[in-house]
Amino acid sequence: KAGVTQTPRYLIKTRGQQVTLSCSPISGHRSVSWYQQTPGQGLQFLFEYFSETQRNKGNFPGRFSGRQFSNSRSEMNVSTLELGDSALYLCASSFKGAGETQYFGPGTRLLVL
Amino acid sequence: AQTVTQSQPEMSVQEAETVTLSCTYDTSESDYYLFWYKQPPSRQMILVIRQEAYKQQNATENRFSVNFQKAAKSFSLKISDSQLGDAAMYFCAYRRGANAGKSTFGDGTTLTVKP
Numbered sequence A: 001k002a003g004v005t006q007t008p009r010y011l012i013k014t015r016g017q018q019v020t021l022s023c024s025p026i027s028g029h030r031s032v033s034w035y036q037q038t039p040g041q042g043l044q045f046l047f048e049y050f051s052e053t054q055r056n057k058g059n060f061p062g063r064f065s066g067r068q069f070s071n072s073r074s075e076m077n078v079s080t081l082e083l084g085d086s087a088l089y090l091c092a093s094s095f096k097g098a099g100e101t102q103y104f105g106p107g108t109r110l111l112v113l
Numbered sequence B: 001a002q003t004v005t006q007s008q009p010e011m012s013v014q015e016a017e018t019v020t021l022s023c024t025y026d027t028s029e030s031d032y033y034l035f036w037y038k039q040p041p042s043r044q045m046i047l048v049i050r051q052e053a054y055k056q057q058n059a060t061e062n063r064f065s066v067n068f069q070k071a072a073k074s075f076s077l078k079i080s081d082s083q084l085g086d087a088a089m090y091f092c093a094y095r096r097g098a099n100a101g102k103s104t105f106g107d108g109t110t111l112t113v114k115p
Helices: none
Strands: A005-007 A010-013 A019-024 A031-038 A042-050 A053-057 A064-068 A074-078 A087-094 A108-112 B003-005 B010-014 B019-021 B024-026 B032-039 B046-052 B064-069 B074-079 B088-096 B109-114
Touching (some): A005 A087, A010 A019, A042 A064, A042 A074, A074 A087, B003 B088, B024 B074, B032 B064, B032 B074, B046 B064, B046 B074, B074 B088
Parallel strands (some): A010 A108, B010 B109
Antiparallel strands (some): A019 A074, A031 A042, A042 A053, A064 A074, A087 A108, B019 B074, B032 B046, B032 B088, B064 B074, B088 B109
């Protein structure tokens, strides 16, 4: 099976712009979670989608949003980018969540100038 | 809120030796799962080992094993016969059973393996 894929892998944006990141889970996986990884804050949970519904949400401002499509692919959107949004954004998929292993994608590295 | 603490920002080990990475967590839940993930430099995060809280037996995966002390809320990772390819950042993670896809991660331990 193909692993979790994320596009694009690298992105440079300027403050105030918006960005959309994409995640394709492993085939058959219905749970997709997003994490932000920074040197200062470590790995922080953004949100989780399951069967097109947001099931869990972390403590991020409303500028961070996401969605999931019927084929389980997920997108996350960050509006009005700030310098502090520069990070590695990871998505992880599992069949249905719970105690299952999450399989991570390679991440999208976002740099906000 | 659940927290995960990795008290060792950096560790080093000689090739072929054994090293133990520490992790403690705080939770009032009884249904939860614990994980160790490995993130090599500029590479994908992969699962090393997984432990269900309801299982008393410590999980093992080849050279990797855990010491799960539920009462002490401790979950350490032992790497035996260390190899150069084990060099990476290791993250301890906690997931509540009811919280499905939400994991809480520690700050990570950078492991260096010396030849």
